[in-house]
Structures are given as C-alpha cells and as structure tokens.
Amino acid sequence: MDEIVFFNPGDSIGNFHDHNEAVKTAQIYKEKQNQNKRVLVVHGVDNKDFDIFLADDVISHDNEKNAVQKPYRVSDRL
Template identity: 80%
Template sequence: MDEVVFFNPGDSIGNFHDHNEAVKTAQIYKEKQDENKRVLVVHGVDNKNFDIFFADDVISHTNEQQAAQQKNEKPYRISDRI
C-alpha cells in the first residue's frame, strides 16, 4: 500500500526523472547537510518524476490549515526514506 503525503512543491530539494539519481542525490545531500534530518524521495505529482523533501516538511494535521489556506499542497507517494 502506498503512503500518500502532502508537501508544498516549493519546499522540494530537487526534482529528478531517474529514481536512482534521486536516491543518490538525497543520500549525498543528507550526508553533507545534516545526518540527523530524514530525507524522503517521493514519486512526483505527475507520476513521472521523483522529488526530494525533508521529512519535517510533510504537511501534517498541525500545519495543514496554513498550507490549505495557501493552496500549495500537492499529494506525493513515498518511494524511499533516507
């Protein structure tokens, strides 16, 4: 079963056509930036691309009202947790 999460697309760290490239870049980014932060590789909204986000940027119940007001939330399917 796919896990669908919501993000503001503007929070994306990167966008890739190739899944392996996205995973590799996420691993490098995490290693260079902050090994304590979780990074998610998600299947893009159009199901053709992969995006990288920080797990902390997931729109949750605590911040969904603000995101809904801005109408910036988009659904993504989690591909990998790094």
Template identity: 75%
Template sequence: MDEIVFFNPGDSIGNFHDHNEAVKTAQIYKQKQEADKKVLVVHGANNQSFDIFLADDAITHSNETNTDSKSNEKPYRVSDKL
C-alpha cells in the same frame, strides 16, 4: 500499501526523472547537510518524476498554520526513506 504524504512543491530539495539519481542525490544531501534528519524520495505528483523532501516538511493537520498552504499542497507517494 503506498504511503501518501503531502508537501508544498516549493519545499522540494530537487526534482529528477531518474529514481536512482534522486536517491543518490538524497544520500549526498543527507550526508553533507542534514545527517540527523530524514530525507524522503517521493514519486512526483505528476507521476513522471521523483522529488526529494525533508520528512519534517510534510504537511499534516497538526502543522498546518495557514489555510492558504492547503491550495499549494500536493500528494506524493513515498518511494524511499533515508
């Protein structure tokens, strides 16, 4: 079963057309910057690309603080968790 998560597209670390390139970049990012945080490679909202986000940036009901952010959030399907 697919896991659907919501992110603000402006929080994306990167956008790629190739899944392997996205995973490789996410691994490099995690190694250099945020080794203690989970990085997600997600299938883009347009179903034609892959985006990289920090797992902590996922939008949930518990961390929504601004009603304006709801208009910017988009659903993504998790491809890989690193």
C-alpha cells in the same frame, strides 16, 4: 500499499526524472547537510518524476494553514 504524503512543492530539495539519481542525490544531501534529519524521495502522483523532501516538511493538520498542498507517494526513506 502506497503511503501518500503532502508537501508544499516549494519545499522540494530537488526534482529528478531518474529514481536512482534522486536517491543518490538524497544520500549526498543527507551526508553533507542534515545527517540527523530524515530525507524522503517521493514519486509525484503524475508518475513522471521524483522529488526530494525533508521528512519534517510533511504537511500535517497542525501546519496546513494556507499551505499549497500536492500529494506524493513515498518511494524511499533515507
């Protein structure tokens, strides 16, 4: 079963057409920038590309006020 999460598209760390490139970039980003934070590689609902987000940027009921939301399907957790 797919896990659907919501993010503000402006919070994306990167956008890629290739899944392997997205995962590789996410691993490098995590290693260099935020070793203690979880990074998610997500697949857009349009199934055309992959985005990288910090797991802390998931939009929840607590932080959704005036947020532009777009649904994503979690592909990898790093």
